[in-house]
Amino acid sequence: NAGVTQTPKFQVLKTGQSMTLQCAQDxxxxxxxxxxxxxxxxxxxxxxxxSEGTTDKGEVPNGYNVSRLNKRxxxxxxxxxxxxxxxxxxxASRRDGVFPGELFFGEGSRLTVL
Amino acid sequence: xxxxxxxxxxxxxxxxxxxxLNCSYTVSxxxxxxxxxxxxxxxxxxxxxxxxxxxxKEKERLKATLTKKESFxxxxxxxxxxxxxxxxxxxxxxxxxxxxxGKGTKLSVKP
Numbered sequence: 001n002a003g004v005t006q007t008p009k010f011q012v013l014k015t016g017q018s019m020t021l022q023c024a025q026d027x028x029x030x031x032x033x034x035x036x037x038x039x040x041x042x043x044x045x046x047x048x049x050x051s052e053g054t055t056d057k058g059e060v061p062n063g064y065n066v067s068r069l070n071k072r073x074x075x076x077x078x079x080x081x082x083x084x085x086x087x088x089x090x091x092a093s094r095r096d097g098v099f100p101g102e103l104f105f106g107e108g109s110r111l112t113v114l
Numbered sequence: 115x116x117x118x119x120x121x122x123x124x125x126x127x128x129x130x131x132x133x134x135l136n137c138s139y140t141v142s143x144x145x146x147x148x149x150x151x152x153x154x155x156x157x158x159x160x161x162x163x164x165x166x167x168x169x170x171k172e173k174e175r176l177k178a179t180l181t182k183k184e185s186f187x188x189x190x191x192x193x194x195x196x197x198x199x200x201x202x203x204x205x206x207x208x209x210x211x212x213x214x215x216g217k218g219t220k221l222s223v224k225p
Contacts, residue, residue, distance in 0.1 A: 004157075031211060042217040043158070043201070050211065058212065090157050094211075103203075103213060104149055105157030 002026050006091050006106035013081045013113045016052040021109050023091030031094045032074040033058075033103065034066060043090065046070040049074055081113045116206045118142045120216035126191055127223050135187040135200055135219045143207030147176050147185050150201040152218070158201055161187075192223045 004025045013019055024030065034046040045058030049068040063085060065077045078085060089109050092103040119138045127133055139147065146165055150158035162171040164180040171178045173194055175196060177188040199220045203213040 014220075023118070035215075040217065043168075043203075043215040045212055048212060090159075102160040102163055103158075104160070109155050 002102050004091055004093055004106035006089075006109050008109060009022050009107065011112070013078075015082060015109065015113060017081050018077065018079050019081065021091070022073070022076075022090055023075065023106060023109075024073045025091075025104070026072065027093060027095070027104065028071070029093035029104075030071070032063075032068065033092040033094070034074070034076045035057075035090045035092065036060065037090060037108075038051040038087050046055050046076065048087075078111075081111075085111065085114045086113045087111060116204060116209060116214045118202055118204055118214055118216035120200075120202050120219050122219060123217070124220045127189075127221070129193055129223055129225050130187070132190045132192070132193050134189070135221070137185040137187070137202030137216055138183060139185070139202075139204045140183075141204050141206035141214075145205045145207055145209075147180055148203045148205075149187055150203065151187070152199045152201055161184075161200075187211065188214070190223070192221075193223050195225050197221055197223045 019070045030051045033048045035043045046059050047066040048097045049055045052071045088108045091106045094103050095101040117140045121136045133157045152158045159203040170210040175190050179186050181203040199218040201218045
C-alpha cells in the first residue's frame with residue numbers, strides 16, 4: 001500500500017547547491033506531477049509528465065528540471081538552489097481515463113535553502 | 115485563465131456546529147472539480163470529484179455540491195477530527211489534464 005513515495009522528507013541546502021527530489025509510484029499511473037506549496041499561495045504546478053518519456057512545464061518551472069526515468073519514477077532537480085525555492089514539494093500521480101481522475105499525493109519533501 | 119477562490123480562509127467551529135466552505139471557480143469548460151483534505155505535515159488526501167452542475171457526493175459528515183460557478187463543502191455536526199485544511203481544485207478542458215488549486219480553507223473544530 002505504498003502509493004506515492006517521496007525522498008528525502010527533509011533537506012537543508014545552501015544557496016547554489018544542487019539536489020534531486022525522488023518520487024516513485026506503484027499504482028501503474030501514466031501521469032505524474034510535481035507541485036510546490038507555499039504559505040498563502042496554494043499548490044502550484046512545477047512540471048508534469050503525461051507518460052513515460054514526456055515532460056511539460058507547469059506554472060512555475062524556472063530553476064527546476066525533471067526526469068521521467070520510467071513509468072514509476074519522476075524526479076525533480078534543483079541545479080543551483082535559491083532561497084526562493086524554500087518550500088514543501090509534493091509529487092502526485094493520476095490514473096488516466098475518460099473522466100478526470102483524482103491525484104494521489106506523496107507525503108511531501110520539505111526543503112530549506114539558506 | 116482558470117481560477118479557484120476558496121472562502122473563508124479560516125473557519126473555527128464548535129463541535130456539532132454545522133457550516134459550509136465555498137469554492138468559486140472560473141474555468142474554460144469544467145471537466146471536474148475536486149475536494150481534498152490536508153492534515154498538517156501531510157500530503158492532500160482525495161475526498162470527492164464532481165463532474166456536472168447539480169451533482170452531490172457524500173462521505174460521513176461531509177457533503178459536496180456543485181453549481182455552474184461554485185461548489186460547497188457542507189460539514190454536518192463536525193467533530194475535532196474534522197480539523198484540517200480543505201482544498202478545492204478544478205480541471206478545465208484547456209488545462210491539458212492539470213489541476214488548478216485554491217488556497218484552501220483551514221477548519222478548526224473545538225470540543
